[in-house]
Amino acid sequence: MSFQPGTILYSPLFPNPVYNNATSTYYLNVTSSSQPDFVANFNYPFAPDIVIQKTSTPASGPVGTTHIVVVTIQNLDNVTVTSLNANDPQTTSNYAQTLQLSPNGAQAIQAAILTPGNSVTLSYTVTTVSSGVYVLSPAIASLLWTAPNGTKITYTISTDPTEITSLAGPITQFTRTFTDFQPYSYLLLIPLLLTPVIETYRLVKRRARRKKEKEMQSFYAAPPPPPQQNLPKAPDTGTGSNPNNPPPS
Known part of the structure; x- marks a missing residue:
């Protein structure tokens, strides 16, 4: 039983x-x-023996070496799996300036069935631009296995991170340093560009404030005195109190 x-x-x-x-x-x-x-x-019902590997050939080399990256999914069991979907994101965006990938972008492969003893592969090339140790992203695959009792089980498998070592001499090392920091060198221009803009804005703001203060002062200042009016003198009739010209008796 x-x-x-x-x-x-x-x-x-x-x-x-x-x-x-x-x-x-x-x-x-x-x-x-x-x-x-x-x-x-x-x-x-143990998981079927499906193996996924991600390799780089060669694993190391001088700057400019083209490495062939291969992702292999192999069925080492005596059962058939179905609905195989594998995806390789290649690498992170941090290496965009120092690695050249062809074709570039996430690589994928599908297989309706994978019978015992068979395998599927995908590949692309990676060319190093500068020296260093580069860690490629793991490849991930999902597959479906139907147990003898009809139970359908989905499994997910992934590779270990794959490393590529790029070697360089003193001259290439200097080029690598410049290339690695080149994306960040533009950040140094930000203070140089922002400083005159900020100072100009402050100057315009100060002038506008002074102009407004002058307008307010002139508005609240006391009104100027009215201009003096010069009244015309009355004509001299000769009947004044001038002692040299006494009035008639």
Whole structure:
């Protein structure tokens, strides 16, 4: 009799049931003087032996070396898997200036079925522009396996990170340093460009504030006195109080 994974066998008396790890067998009603009355073998559906690898050939070389990266998915089991989908993001954007990839961008491969002993591959090239140790992103694959009892199980597998070592001499090392820092050198221009803009803005703001202050002062200042008017003198009739010209008697 076969049982599915997760089946619980219960017996209130110890040591029933007894499980033998070596043979994956349960023994029920075992006594020291008699044979077991019941034996059950359990066949658990272990994951199929599907292997995924990501390699670089060569693994190291001088600057300018073209490395061939190959992702291989191989079925080492005696069962068939289906709905295989593999994806390789290649590498992170941090290496955009120092690695040349062809074709560039995430690589993918699909297979409707993968029979025992067969494999699928995808490949691309990586050319180093500067020296250093580059860690490529892991490749990931998902697959579907149908157990003998009809249960469908989806598995996800991935590779270990793959390294590429790029070697260089003193002259190339200087070029590498300049190339690595080139994307960040533009950040040094930001203070040089922002300083005159900020100072111009402050100057315009100060002038506008002073102009406004002058307008407010002139608005609240006391009004100027009215201009004096010069009234015309009355004509002299000769009857004034001038002693040299007394009035007639």
